[in-house]
Amino acid sequence: MRIWGAVVASARLVWGLAVGALTAVATLAGLAAGGIVLAPALAWPSAREASMHRLARTVLWLAEFERHRLYRLFGDAEAKTYRGYGPERALAYLGVRWPVGLLGGGILLLFVYGAGTIVFFVWYWLTGRYPDNIPPSPWIITYLAVACGFALFLGVQGLIGVVRLERNVARRFLGPTPADLLRVRIEQLSATRADVVAAVDAERRRIERDLHDGVQQRLVALGMLLGRARRSGAAGDEAKSADLLAQAHAESREILDELREVAWRVYPAALDTLGLKDALAGVAERAPIPVTVRYDVPDAPPAPVVTAAYFVVSEAVTNAVKHASASRIEIVVTRERKTMTVRVSDDGGGGADPAGAGLTGLARRVAALDGRFAVISPVGGPTEVRVVLPCA
Amino acid sequence: MRVIIAEDSALLRDGLRRLLVDEGYTVVDAVGDGATLVESVSRHLPDLVVADVRMPPTHSDEGLRAAVEIRRRWPSIGVLMLSQYVEQRYAVDLLTGHGTRVGYLLKDRVADVGEFLEALARVGAGGTAFDPEVVRQLLRRTTHSDPLTRLTGREKDVLDAMAQGHNNASIAARLHVSQSAVEKHVRSIFDKLGLADAEGYSRRVLAVLRYLGE
Numbered sequence: 001m002r003i004w005g006a007v008v009a010s011a012r013l014v015w016g017l018a019v020g021a022l023t024a025v026a027t028l029a030g031l032a033a034g035g036i037v038l039a040p041a042l043a044w045p046s047a048r049e050a051s052m053h054r055l056a057r058t059v060l061w062l063a064e065f066e067r068h069r070l071y072r073l074f075g076d077a078e079a080k081t082y083r084g085y086g087p088e089r090a091l092a093y094l095g096v097r098w099p100v101g102l103l104g105g106g107i108l109l110l111f112v113y114g115a116g117t118i119v120f121f122v123w124y125w126l127t128g129r130y131p132d133n134i135p136p137s138p139w140i141i142t143y144l145a146v147a148c149g150f151a152l153f154l155g156v157q158g159l160i161g162v163v164r165l166e167r168n169v170a171r172r173f174l175g176p177t178p179a180d181l182l183r184v185r186i187e188q189l190s191a192t193r194a195d196v197v198a199a200v201d202a203e204r205r206r207i208e209r210d211l212h213d214g215v216q217q218r219l220v221a222l223g224m225l226l227g228r229a230r231r232s233g234a235a236g237d238e239a240k241s242a243d244l245l246a247q248a249h250a251e252s253r254e255i256l257d258e259l260r261e262v263a264w265r266v267y268p269a270a271l272d273t274l275g276l277k278d279a280l281a282g283v284a285e286r287a288p289i290p291v292t293v294r295y296d297v298p299d300a301p302p303a304p305v306v307t308a309a310y311f312v313v314s315e316a317v318t319n320a321v322k323h324a325s326a327s328r329i330e331i332v333v334t335r336e337r338k339t340m341t342v343r344v345s346d347d348g349g350g351g352a353d354p355a356g357a358g359l360t361g362l363a364r365r366v367a368a369l370d371g372r373f374a375v376i377s378p379v380g381g382p383t384e385v386r387v388v389l390p391c392a
Numbered sequence: 393m394r395v396i397i398a399e400d401s402a403l404l405r406d407g408l409r410r411l412l413v414d415e416g417y418t419v420v421d422a423v424g425d426g427a428t429l430v431e432s433v434s435r436h437l438p439d440l441v442v443a444d445v446r447m448p449p450t451h452s453d454e455g456l457r458a459a460v461e462i463r464r465r466w467p468s469i470g471v472l473m474l475s476q477y478v479e480q481r482y483a484v485d486l487l488t489g490h491g492t493r494v495g496y497l498l499k500d501r502v503a504d505v506g507e508f509l510e511a512l513a514r515v516g517a518g519g520t521a522f523d524p525e526v527v528r529q530l531l532r533r534t535t536h537s538d539p540l541t542r543l544t545g546r547e548k549d550v551l552d553a554m555a556q557g558h559n560n561a562s563i564a565a566r567l568h569v570s571q572s573a574v575e576k577h578v579r580s581i582f583d584k585l586g587l588a589d590a591e592g593y594s595r596r597v598l599a600v601l602r603y604l605g606e
Binding site (some may be wrong): 145213220228 | 400401404407408410411414446451476477498499502503504505506508598
């Protein structure tokens with residue numbers, strides 16, 4: 001099947017070159033004819049605007065056709081995205097492209113000529129005649145076969161070169177200009193910046209809730225226990241007072257634990273002192289289910305990457321425990337030449353919603369570093385969170 | 393006194409229940425969210441409700457909305473709200489309609505068991521109880537805009553205590569002055585704020601608070 005696919009793709013390329021050669025001829029003729037018709041029309045101001053308009057429309061139509069040909073027949077995915085180039089750039093493109101198209105057509109014609117010659121010779125030899133009065137000795141056949149192979153190689157190289165040239169010319173004239181690319185990049189940066197602000201706000205809200213609904217509640221309860229102890233003491237009930245004080249003491253320890261937890265969720269101090277590997281080991285230790293960590297990163301990545309990786313893992317593990325009812329989790333962190341990949345997979349029930357608050361926050365954090373974020377979580381499981389972060 | 397407690401933190405809910413039972417209240421129910429609170433009130437018709445402002449599912453102002461509904465449907469039930477932080481709108485919302493049997497305390501105040509119980513008793517007896525911090529912020533907000541600027545320092549102290557829900561005897565004790573002096577200050581305050589003579593004490597507090605809240 002793979003060979004069949006290659007054959008189809010090659011046939012499509014050849015077909016594309018043939019069509020390209022025809023459009024090159026048409027373009028050349030059109031440009032010449034347009035020049036002859038337009039030149040006198042430009043003398044009359046009344047006719048000028050209409051003819052310019054018609055020319056612009058034709059030029060755009062032709063450029064669109066070429067763009068379509070590149071995308072459909074040459075499989076040039078980039079060509080699909082070219083738009084907004086305007087009639088002037090389209091005209092420049094057509095002006096530069098037609099020689100390339102003719103070159104492709106010329107090479108194709110050479111192929112046809114070569115194939116015809118081979119058929120001609122073989123047919124003569126099979127019928128016992130010698131076209132140029134030279135009998136086909138093994139040496140002659142070898143010599144001709146080598147020559148044919150060489151010519152075939154050159155021809156194929158030529159065709160490949162023409163295809164590449166076609167793509168490059170289209171990109172140069174129809175593709176995004178440096179200014180366009182810059183604009184797209186700025187838009188992208190604005191979006192990720194806004195996303196990061198939103199993610200930070202969401203995190204702050206979560207911290208606020210952790211403090212108000214967790215630590216503060218416990219402190220109020222502690223105060224209440226102490227208040228009751230004092231009232232009991234004042235009323236002379238020493239036994240009850242002592243009991244309440246003991247409860248208060250125990251409660252104060254719980255508060256310290258909770259406070260430590262919250263502080264850890266805000267920013268794990270271990271990231272700075274021990275590094276990502278040990279911080280991840282800490283995540284694994286605190287999880288209530290078995291978590292294996294494979295950390296294969298020789299040197300320390302940049303700090304923002306480390307922080308993002310940590311929060312991805314931490315959130316993914318929390319999700320797996322809380323929502324997916326997983327029984328084991330695997331964390332794999334690997335470093336390629338210029339990127340770091342973090343994978344967190346579990347054997348839970350799947351069905352994680354990438355649009356959920358937690359995962360959206362992570363996606364934004366990763367996007368801010370120009371990383372890629374993916375959640376693969378079919379209903380029924382398993383779930384895998386995969387993040388690729390650039391470490392340039 | 394029959395009380396219903398609404399508080400989503402199980403720890404605090406239990407602590408409140410024990411505290412109130414110790415103090416001789418009858419806790420008929422303890423719930424964890426706003427909808428359940430309204431339902432429980434309609435079933436038990438207690439004398440008092442102690443409710444957290446922030447409760448599930450939204451964790452925003454569930455409890456407050458439940459309290460406003462309870463005050464609308466059963467005006468005779470006292471409501472004491474507990475809040476994580478000072479929010480003037482909450483106080484104003486609570487006062488809309490019937491201005492008695494209502495209180496608004498910062499949650500931390502519960503730890504001052506004595507003050508909390510005093511405030512609860514005041515609301516239960518038909519009065520009002522507002523957190524000193526709430527009152528201070530309300531006063532601060534309006535001080536530089538209007539007739540309040542004409543009050544003397546002493547009168548501001550009296551207004552502050554009055555807005556919290558204290559009666560004249562209690563204010564006199566707090567400020568270490570005679571009760572007649574307090575009465576004089578109070579009359580002077582109402583004159584300066586342009587409030588007509590009203591019949592009941594808590595009505596006057598309500599008037600002051602409303603004035604401040606607007």
